[in-house]
Structures are given as C-alpha cells and as structure tokens.
Amino acid sequence: MLPASIKKFIEGFSKLPSLGPRLATRLAFYLLNLDRAELASLIDALGGLKRLNRCPRCFFFKEANAALCTICANPARATGTIAVVERETDLLAIEKTGKFGGQYLILGELPEKGIFESTHKLRLAALKRHIGEGGGHLKELIIALSPTSFGDFAADVIGQEFKGLAEKITRLGRGIPTGGEIEFADEETLSSALERRS
Amino acid sequence: MLPASIKKFIEGFSKLPSLGPRLATRLAFYLLNLDRAELASLIDALGGLKRLNRCPRCFFFKEANAALCTICANPARATGTIAVVERETDLLAIEKTGKFGGQYLILGELPEKGIFESTHKLRLAALKRHIGEGGGHLKELIIALSPTSFGDFAADVIGQEFKGLAEKITRLGRGIPTGGEIEFADEETLSSALERRS
Structure with a gap:
C-alpha cells in the first residue's frame, strides 16, 4: 500500500543503528512533509559523504x-x-x-x-x-x-x-568514572582506582 | 576539526525528529564505514523521496x-x-x-x-x-x-x-485502551468507556 519509494527508504534506513522500522517510517513522512528545498539539502548532505x-x-x-x-x-x-x-x-x-x-x-x-x-x-x-x-x-x-x-x-x-x-x-588511566558510585564499581575497576590513587 | 561534509551532514540530520547531534554524529561515521555500494543505495533511497x-x-x-x-x-x-x-x-x-x-x-x-x-x-x-x-x-x-x-x-x-x-x-470510539488500567484512566476516558459499554 506504500509507494515503492517510501518502502525502499524505510527498508534502507531501518537498518541504521538506533533507527528500526518504526522510526524510519516516521522519518520518511517527516521528510516528505518538509519543503522541497529542505529535503534537497538533506539529500545533498547525505550525498556529500561520498566526497570523503x-x-x-x-x-x-x-x-x-x-x-x-x-x-x-x-x-x-x-x-x-x-x-x-x-x-x-x-x-x-x-x-x-x-x-x-x-x-x-x-x-x-x-x-x-x-x-x-x-x-x-x-x-x-x-x-x-x-x-x-x-x-x-x-x-x-x-x-x-x-x-x-x-x-x-x-x-x-x-x-x-x-x-x-x-x-x-x-x-588510559582506569578508575571510578566521574559521577560514578564506589558502591557500584566492579572489583577490577576499584582495584585499579586504589592502585592509581593520587 | 571535522571535514566540512561531515559537519554539514550532522547539522542537517540532527534536526530530524528523535535524532539530535549525538546520534547524527554516530550515524555519519556509521555511514562512512559502510561499503560504497551500501552508502550509494541509502543516498538513492533518500533521493527517491523526491519522486513522490x-x-x-x-x-x-x-x-x-x-x-x-x-x-x-x-x-x-x-x-x-x-x-x-x-x-x-x-x-x-x-x-x-x-x-x-x-x-x-x-x-x-x-x-x-x-x-x-x-x-x-x-x-x-x-x-x-x-x-x-x-x-x-x-x-x-x-x-x-x-x-x-x-x-x-x-x-x-x-x-x-x-x-x-x-x-x-x-x-472513533473512546474508552480504555487495550492493556490500559482502569485505575489510571482519566475521568473523561472512564466516562466514555462507561457510556459505550457493550
């Protein structure tokens, strides 16, 4: 029921990390509802990756x-x-x-x-x-x-x-990450943090 | 420090719903690490939206x-x-x-x-x-x-x-959504559900 070009978009983009079919579908219609110049600029921006x-x-x-x-x-x-x-x-x-x-x-x-x-x-x-x-x-x-x-x-x-x-x-130095809680640090991390104390 | 083409990609794609600069950056490098044919096919899929x-x-x-x-x-x-x-x-x-x-x-x-x-x-x-x-x-x-x-x-x-x-x-009929809990339904929804009981 979807036009082939939308299906192709969803199929391709749903494979990207953090996207999936639901978000890819939403994106397709979001993009289609942009004005043509904005869509063209995104097509250009994606195409530009080929120049790298x-x-x-x-x-x-x-x-x-x-x-x-x-x-x-x-x-x-x-x-x-x-x-x-x-x-x-x-x-x-x-x-x-x-x-x-x-x-x-x-x-x-x-x-x-x-x-x-x-x-x-x-x-x-x-x-x-x-x-x-x-x-x-x-x-x-x-x-x-x-x-x-x-x-x-x-x-x-x-x-x-x-x-x-x-x-x-x-x-790189190992230890407790900033904001991390000692209580929840694993043994290895805590050992490293002790050894590298300063 | 980023090449202009990557900056342009991140700038454009971070404005899309649910993306934001972090995910757009991750996507840029994901796409750059694809093989050229896969990238070309995604560029094509996005470009295809212009045909609608x-x-x-x-x-x-x-x-x-x-x-x-x-x-x-x-x-x-x-x-x-x-x-x-x-x-x-x-x-x-x-x-x-x-x-x-x-x-x-x-x-x-x-x-x-x-x-x-x-x-x-x-x-x-x-x-x-x-x-x-x-x-x-x-x-x-x-x-x-x-x-x-x-x-x-x-x-x-x-x-x-x-x-x-x-x-x-x-x-469309109003009422408690499937899987919804009566306890947490708002008054209006619950009133509609009562009126439309069957």
Whole structure:
C-alpha cells in the first residue's frame, strides 16, 4: 500500500543503528512533509559523504581533495605523540576533552574475538612506516583502546609490536568514572582506582 | 576539526525528529564505514523521496508518475466511506488494523491553536468536490482525529461542514485502551468507556 519509494527508504534506513522500522517510517513522512528545498539539502548532505575518504596517515576521514585530514595537516599538533583509537567517535571524544595535542591512528572496529584483521594490520604497518619516516621513534604511543578483555588483549599485542619504536607506551588511566558510585564499581575497576590513587 | 561534509551532514540530520547531534554524529561515521555500494543505495533511497507527490484525491503520497495513490486507485476499496485523518502515519495505523476498507482524506497536521489553515481548507474543499462528483453524498464520513481538545474542535467544525453530505458522520470510539488500567484512566476516558459499554 506504500509507494515503492517510501518502502525502499524505510527498508534502507531501518537498518541504521538506533533507527528500526518504526522510526524510519516516521522519518520518511517527516521528510516528505518538509519543503522541497529542505529535503534537497538533506539529500545533498547525505550525498556529500561520498566526497570523503580516509587520511593515508591516521585513517580518519578527510575531504577527498585534501592530502591529509585536518588533524594530520595541522602544524600545531605534536607529531611525536600518537593515540591509537578504535573508532572515529573515540577520536572525537578525546578531541572534546581539549587535553590532547598529538595525532591519532584509527585502528578500526575490533572484532569480538580473534586477532587483528587485515585492515588493522595494514593500519599498524602504516603507523610503523610513518614512525620510520619521522626519525624512527615516537615520544609516546598512547594505546587508547577500551578496557574490555579484547581491548586489553589488542593493547598488549600493539605494545609488543611497537616496543622500541616509542619512548613510552601508555594506556588510559582506569578508575571510578566521574559521577560514578564506589558502591557500584566492579572489583577490577576499584582495584585499579586504589592502585592509581593520587 | 571535522571535514566540512561531515559537519554539514550532522547539522542537517540532527534536526530530524528523535535524532539530535549525538546520534547524527554516530550515524555519519556509521555511514562512512559502510561499503560504497551500501552508502550509494541509502543516498538513492533518500533521493527517491523526491519522486513522490500527493494524491490529488486523498493527499496521501504517491509516485509522481501515478494518477492516484494506491489506495484511491484500488477498485476493491469502498468509495462511499471516507476516514479523515490528520497525518499519513495515522492512515498507516488504521491500515494496519485491517478493519477499514474505505478511503481517506489526509487533513494535514493541525495547528496547536486557531482554526484550519489554507492547506486544511483546500483539502476539505477537494473532498467536497469529490463527494459531489461521486453522486453527492457518502455512506459514512469517519472523522478519525485524535481526541485532544483541538482534535475535538476540528471534528465539530468538519461535522458541521459535511452535514448533509454523508448518511452518517462518526468518530472513533473512546474508552480504555487495550492493556490500559482502569485505575489510571482519566475521568473523561472512564466516562466514555462507561457510556459505550457493550
């Protein structure tokens, strides 16, 4: 009973995270009720994502016509400190703190089990090459992977691989999150918080 | 720090209902991490909404190259019974029940106060014209507007205007919703439920 173009929209958009068929249907009619210029501008905004590709150094996204992403191209960023993150949104979260002035490597979504896939290996190899070109070693490599069991495992492997290529290899501090309640912290977190007390 | 194309996407999509900047950002990177064919298919699906326009009879959406929407064009639907609904999604909700075999008029989103706007007036005029062409009167006009105070007011106005153009003018039954608890029903709903007991 729905026109084919609406069905196609709902089918495609309901697969996106946090959407689902109900919200996709509501969105379809919301969009159809916008004026044509507003709809055209959203179509344009989505289409614009095609103009992006990955930075060959850190693998964040950049406009396709730029050589590097805005972070790698920024001369004010410290080149000797690199944070390895899993996802682009992890990079955004770190940028938001305003406390990090180095560069990044986007490792790519880690699988739930198993070891690195070809994408991860390629990106780590690119980082090694980049370190080599920059004089052979970093001041600090921050392995900013989430402290899950696979994140920890991946961090160990990366730590081994980059030993000798960085003066310091660190991970993010663990402890009670701001606003978190001690009563509800798990044992591991609480142990880390005790060890790292200051 | 974000590429302009990502900023533009987040700016546009964060204005959509239930999205907001956080989810729009997450969506941007989700989409960028899809393979190119999947992204292209979503761009296509969104762009396809431009190919739709409104049915001149009921104002639901139809493919632009069709004369009427699939409901108005369906010879199996009763032409003498018309349900007036506010939104396209109200039509979908009624269709989902499988209990209605008539046709519709999409009135358009009602303003929170005031009377009908030009869109509503045009659509009601189109319905009158259509009733005229069809022999001058309907078997039943169901005013399926939500039982809010403005919905009630609008229903009264429509009821007056179409008096004489339909054998029966009805509204949806009011009562306790399925799964609802009597204890928590408001007085009006409970009064209606008592009056309409069966």
